[in-house]
Amino acid sequence: MTVTAPGRTDRHYLMCEPLHYTVSYEINPWMDATRYTDRDLALRQWRTLRDTYLELGHRVETIDPIEGLPDMVYAANGATVVGGVVYSARFRHPERQPEGPAYQKWFADRGYVTHTAAVINEGEGDILVVGDLILAGTGFRTERAAHGEAQELFGRPVISLELVNPSYYHLDTALAVISSDPASPQIAYYPPAFSAGSRAVLQTLFPDAIIATDADAVALGLNAVSDGENVIVAPGARDLAAALTERGYRPIPVDTSELLKGGGGAKCCTLEIRA
Ligand code: ARG
Numbered sequence: 001m002t003v004t005a006p007g008r009t010d011r012h013y014l015m016c017e018p019l020h021y022t023v024s025y026e027i028n029p030w031m032d033a034t035r036y037t038d039r040d041l042a043l044r045q046w047r048t049l050r051d052t053y054l055e056l057g058h059r060v061e062t063i064d065p066i067e068g069l070p071d072m073v074y075a076a077n078g079a080t081v082v083g084g085v086v087y088s089a090r091f092r093h094p095e096r097q098p099e100g101p102a103y104q105k106w107f108a109d110r111g112y113v114t115h116t117a118a119v120i121n122e123g124e125g126d127i128l129v130v131g132d133l134i135l136a137g138t139g140f141r142t143e144r145a146a147h148g149e150a151q152e153l154f155g156r157p158v159i160s161l162e163l164v165n166p167s168y169y170h171l172d173t174a175l176a177v178i179s180s181d182p183a184s185p186q187i188a189y190y191p192p193a194f195s196a197g198s199r200a201v202l203q204t205l206f207p208d209a210i211i212a213t214d215a216d217a218v219a220l221g222l223n224a225v226s227d228g229e230n231v232i233v234a235p236g237a238r239d240l241a242a243a244l245t246e247r248g249y250r251p252i253p254v255d256t257s258e259l260l261k262g263g264g265g266a267k268c269c270t271l272e273i274r275a
Contacts, residue, residue, distance in 0.1 A: 005248040006181035008229035011058040014106070014271040015050055018042045018073035019065040023261050027093045028169050030263035042258040046073065049232065049254050049266055056230055061273075063106045071096050073259065074268040076124040076172060078103030079114075081273045082134075082154045086114040089123040092141050103271075115153050121146035124271055125170035130177050131185030132156060133205070137171025139163035139195075159205065161198040168193035168217065172267045175202075176224040178210065178231065178249065186210075186247075188224070188240060190217040210247070216240040223265030232266045 021042045023031050053060050065072050072078075078099060080087045088104040091097045100117070108114050121127065126142035127150055128135045134154065136147040139162050151158040161171060168174035174193035179186035188210035191199050202209065212222055221237020231244050235253035244251045256265045 005229050005250075006179050006184045008056070008227045009181075011053070011227050012273040012275065013053055013058060013060045014063060014075050014078070014103075014273055015046070015060055015269055016063045016065050016072050016075045016078075018046050018070075018259065020067050020070055021073055021259075021262070022070045024070060025093075025095050027095060028263040029167050030260065032261070035261060037261050038258055042073070045254075045256050045258055046269060049256060049269060052232060052252060052254055053270075056227060058227065063103065066098070066102060069096070069099055069102070071262060072099050072102070074125070074262070074264045075103075075271040076268050077122045077170075078271050079107065079123045080121075080127040080150065081107070081112070081271070082129060082156070084112060084275050085153060086112045087121070087123075087127070087150055087153050088114055088117045090117040090120050090146075091122060092120050117146065117149065119143045119146040119149050121150070122170060125172050125268065127158075128171055128175065128177050129156075129272075129274065130180055130187060131182040133185070134158045135161055135171065135175065135177075135187075137161050137163050137174075140166065140169035142171075159201060161201065162195040163193055164195050165193045168222075169263070170268075172223055173220060173263075173265075174217070174222055176222045176226065176231075176267065178224075178226045178244070179228055180226075181228060188212055188222060188243070190222055193217070210240065210243045212237070213239040220260055220265040223267040225266050225270050234260075234265055
């Protein structure tokens with residue numbers, strides 16, 4: 001078992017303030033449009049998350065929220081950025097489709113090279129960079145063909161993983177990248193969210209991975225953000241926090257309970273910009 005975390009590295013994040021946050025449609029099992037959502041609480045929780053990144057010394061930029069796009073707060077879905085190249089998102093549900101071009105424009109306006117996706121993919125919700133590899137989810141949102149598109153664009157091997165539990169509809173709800181250091185890549189994941197074949201692939205690639213418990217998964221604890229040392233994690237994911245501590249990481253509980261009503265947590269609110 002790897003007992004030492006590789007150490008913190010500087011990160012650059014893009015976030016979107018939940019100014020227009022609400023649950024007005026249902027596209028995943030966590031969403032209930034009849035339930036009351038407290039936008040001010042969502043805003044406070046989001047600001048705490050942003051401030052936590054800033055206190056850790058990371059750079060945070062923001063994209064202006066657009067009225068009528070309540071899920072835009074989940075910035076991770078907006079694109080995938082590797083080596084300064086932007087693979088745009090193309091959303092499955094019509095309710096979220098305008099978000100893809102909005103995020104792509106944010107990057108294009110700042111001089112990034114952007115690639116317009118030919119295939120449905122929901123950004124870092126389903127496409128995660130771990131060391132030299134990319135892990136990519138399919139089953140509910142992102143098409144398997146998008147994995148090939150990402151591999152061709154980024155020139156990195158993309159490993160396809162099949163999600164089977166609708167509550168864990170994006171890869172980042174079932175698997176967290178704990179260390180992206182190519183010398184010591186590390187993940188945490190919840191095996192029941194994956195098909196048998198995908199579980200076997202994960203076991204082969206990451207034999208020392210942290211295995212999340214049912215309680216971690218239900219708290220959306222896998223929707224965590226790590227800088228190689230500090231790991232922002234939902235407070236309810238106690239087993240995951242203990243496992244991280246045991247391996248030399250520093251779990252930092254940040255409550256995003258109000259944003260969980262839309263089916264997202266810390267990672268969903270955070271798009272990493274990799275130079
Ligand atoms: N309501 C959003 C949806 O269902 C939540 C997205 C969460 N984001 C994520 N990266 N998993 O699309």
